[in-house]
Amino acid sequence: VKDEFLSLISHELRTPITTIYGNARLLRDKWNRLSDDTREQAARDTAEESERLHRIVENLLLLTQLESGQSPELEPIHLPRLVARWIEAFRRREPSRRVELYVEGHVSPAIGVPTYVELACDNLLGNAHKYSPGDASITVIVREEDEAAQVLVRDSGPGIDPAEVDQLFSPFYRSRRTGSGAKGIGIGLAVSRRVIEAQGGTIWARPLSRAGSEFGFSLMLAENEHEDSPERKAG
Amino acid sequence: MTANPLVLVVDDDQPVARMVASTLTLEGFDVSVAHDGKEALSSINARAPDAIVLDLQMPIMDGRECFRRLREQRINTPVVILSAYGAEAAQQELGAEGFVDKPFDPDQLVIVVRGILDSEQPS
DSSP states (O other): OHHHHHHHHHHHHHHHHHHHHHHHHHHHHHGGGSOHHHHHHHHHHHHHHHHHHHHHHHHHHHHHHHHTTOOOOBEEEOHHHHHHHHHHHHHHHOTTSOEEEEEESOOOOEEEOHHHHHHHHHHHHHHHHHHSOTTOOEEEEEEEETTEEEEEEEOOSSOOOGGGHHHHTSTTOOOTTTGGGSOSOSOHHHHHHHHHHHTTOEEEEEEOSSSSEEEEEEEEBGGGOOTTSSOBOOO | OOOOOEEEEEOSOHHHHHHHHHHHHHTTOEEEEESSHHHHHHHHHHSOOSEEEEESSOSSSOHHHHHHHHHHTTOOOOEEEEESSOHHHHHHHHTOSEEEESSOOHHHHHHHHHHHHHHHSOO
16 A cells, blocks of 8 residues: 555656656757747646646645644635636636536625635546546536535536545545546545535535536535634634 | 657656657657557557657556567567656566656656667667
8 A cells, every 4th residue: 555655646746747857958958959839838838737746735735734633714705706716727727628607696705714715626626627528518606505605516527436425535545437547646635625624614526417426515604603613813 | 761760658648748759859769659558559550669668657558568568469669667656666577678767857768768779779
């Protein structure tokens, strides 16, 4: 198991570094011999792989921070605005993927940590993108239900086995349905669960009736925040 | 006129495959690219490469399986194992001709590829 873990984490961290380092050497040492197209592609790959590496490192750091038991500082969040902003950033990164956002009715402010929510959105949408066919769209719904604010991400990927749902949120777990066909080390969903639960929220996954899956989370509304909820940021 | 040596680059990570292809093209090699072992085996039927740069961890068919099938089919093209984890151990286990650990200096990859091509030349 240890060897498999080391193999996964080495692959995940060293692959983007390979592109960043290799392209940096090419651009620095052989600039005059490269075509304009090759230079442009190398620069684009370097930027995208730096972002990928940054996301992996942020997930690993956050996982470590949450394991140490630090309480997050919560504040009111307007989820429709935060999710819309985040989807815009995703579209810039993945322009070929269609992502449709639906805000259902009025959604009251939720209570949470904006960076945690962004990271959960990043992981859920990234997962949907990874497992959906190239031309399929992803639907994101923001709504208020059962006195909580919810974000639902629906994809048309291979779906999930209901018996596997709990394991999907375990660190380093890889689904049998996707197995070695998918990149990554299986920390995205585990980190998402930790950050959502650290904000007093819940996270879930379920298969959709036609095809694909829904991954969603809910956060308490600011107006319903209980005294026993995680620490509230002053001011 | 002698054609440039053809190197088949097999890596599922497209940015890495592009960087390796750019490096080798710049050094005068012809380059073809496959993104998994199965695609690599199919592409070999079109034009046999002079060398293969083979990643290990790939979907559909990984590098180890691809290597074994090559040798089963008596395709003895020299192979450089390219991996983020255990490249040297895999080279020894499989009996491949060379290895390069990721991340790597592009010049180092060129040296290894040239080295295995030179050692394949009849003396």
